[in-house]
Amino acid sequence: MDVSDIVDRTCPTVDPETRVGTLRSTFEAEHDGVIVTENGDPSGVVTPREFVRSHVDDDATARTVSRPVPTVDRTTDVREVARLLVENRTPIVPVTRDSQIRGSVTRDGLLSAVVDDLDVLAVDDLHTPEVVAIGEDATLGEALNRLREEGVSRLPVVEDDGRLAGIVTTTDVMGFVVRDAHAPSAGSRDSGDQRLLDLPVSDAMSRPAATTTPDSSVADAVAEMLEQGYDGLVVSPADDDLPVGVLTKTDVLRALTYTETDRLDVQITNVDLLQSTTRERVAERIESIAGKYREMTVEHVHLRLQRHEEERRGRPLVRCSARMWTDKEQAAGTGEAYGGDDAVSLALDTLERNVIEMKGRRTDGEVHEAPTVDYRDR
Template identity: 50%
Template sequence: MDISDIATPEYIEVDAGERLGKVRSIFERENPKGLIVTRDGEYAGVIGERDLVRSRIEDDTKADVLMKSAPRVDRTEDVREVARVLVEGGTKVAPVYEGEKLWGIVTADAILEAVLDSLDALTVEQIQTDDVITIGEKAHVGQAINRLREHGVSRLPVVDDDDGSLAGVLTTHDIVDFVVRDADRQGRGDRRGDLDRMLDLPVYDLMTSPVLTTTADETVEDAVRTMLDNDVSGLVVTPTEADDGTVAGVLTKTDVLRALTFTEEGQMDVQITNVALLDTIAREEIVEGITDVADKYQKMQVHHAHVRFHEHKEKLRGTPLIQCQIRLRTNHGQVAGSGEGYGADHAFHVAADTLERNVLELKGLRADEQYRGQLLRKLGEL
């Protein structure tokens, strides 16, 4: 499937030097699907709807402050490739070209709606994020913000401090909404004291409850319908067996877009998050490195690899400390490795070494299982 029937010409084009106040008024009046930013008549980037509506940046600020760089895509591009472009670019909208002419835009929601009927073959458990970062309901909002930044996530399931059961969910949008509402109520001016008080608030005061959830055995189609119908970007996954209130995972629209890039032919597909951090290593080197690790265990077929980079504030002679996480989706389940280093190249190779050890450990476990099976069969013959 290509995106010729998914893309839409319903967009607004604004100059990078335009005032955000004017951009907001145009957006509210025309209600487009997306905003394309140009500089000297040439495409420069995009502005997401949420970024524009929720931003508290002054109206006199130029539009390019909110602009994100999104790769341009061809109107006849395959939907899988467009999904990869959106995920790797960290954006929900991309410009669509017909030849050299800007034709329109494509959004993440439009892609999900177009492929909805084909998502019934996948279950939530197959693509959910398992290593969930949670926070207690009595923790301070400042702690939650640090945790969101540290792990590069947009939502935190909130758990009861006593029994660990799911109590709510806190997202970056919840925090921004609170700041916006409070700013409108209090007015402009020096509000540093108000900000400090907000950071000291318990998470319980800002979290959303009850939480929209899904179960591990639910189809991805049903989960996406829930997200689209309720205009949310993610769901908390609860256990399939019994509703004991625990958190089993998180499923987001980004997870679903990432799943669209999985190949059906048994060939490995590699998707990178925060591709802009690849200043010291090329995409081809990453694919080659993961292929080398996968080849260590011939019987393990790698269908999909997700490589995620996250930049820390710490630097060494100007080079930032980077965390790299690699997760492989294989015919034997998932295997992962992570590591840190100065620069994306160093971080990737540290993570790849950890991944290789984990792959070889998985190989050893499989071998042990086969040996135990053979031994039991022989004992049964006695």
């Protein structure tokens, strides 16, 4: 199936010199992203994520905040587009013909086209079991930092006993800051920003948080996300409000890329942070790891690389999160090092220890991610 029937021709496009203040109002209209074009040729996209990473002045231009993404054409396969959306962490990719913009394919448009085919999957098959959460008494600034550090778009907000109180998302934070930062007030803009960041996260969070259960169908969960405009749902048992995971649109897109070929399916987000490590080398290492658990079949592997600002001898500090989906359980591992190759190596080391622990367990249970290995002097 190609994407010819799901090309969206209504996606907003802007000139590279468009002010950021204008872009903010575009996102308030609930667009997933904006395509930046020069003479009809797409040069990048701007999404709400760019505004959460750091303070961006309204007088900055689209050129300074946009980031490049690959383009596709009308004949590109749906699985390939899903892979591009996941690996480039973007909700939108431009569709071109003869290097000219002809529309876009959005994450929501693709999911809408396949939602009816997802009823064979349960939420428990795809959701991310590790919950990155924040306490109800945290400040908006702490929530913003957590979103940046973890590279996620939503944080369940929990009470002191760990039970779900609400959820705060990238969109919530951006909307709150945009709305209040322009409200009439005394003092400088910087002091106003600081006052906003000191407010409790409960001022910006949504409550109650939208949830789904582990045994719900993925089709029902995606249908609710699309209908309500959610990017994800907190997963909790039907009889309990203790969060056990999160299911996002990205989790579902990732499942669409799974193949039935003999080649191990490996996805790498932010692959440009690698120097010599390739998908093939990662696949070989994963197959070696899986061999330690002889009766386990690996279905899919995803590595997510995240660059930090810190550097040493010209090499950036990189965090790698590795996750492996199998016919038994999910396994995960993380690692941090200077340079993407070393970060991947450390993450796979922790993943291997996790698999060995899985092998040693006689009964099914929750797979806990091994501690982050942080060898910054490596």
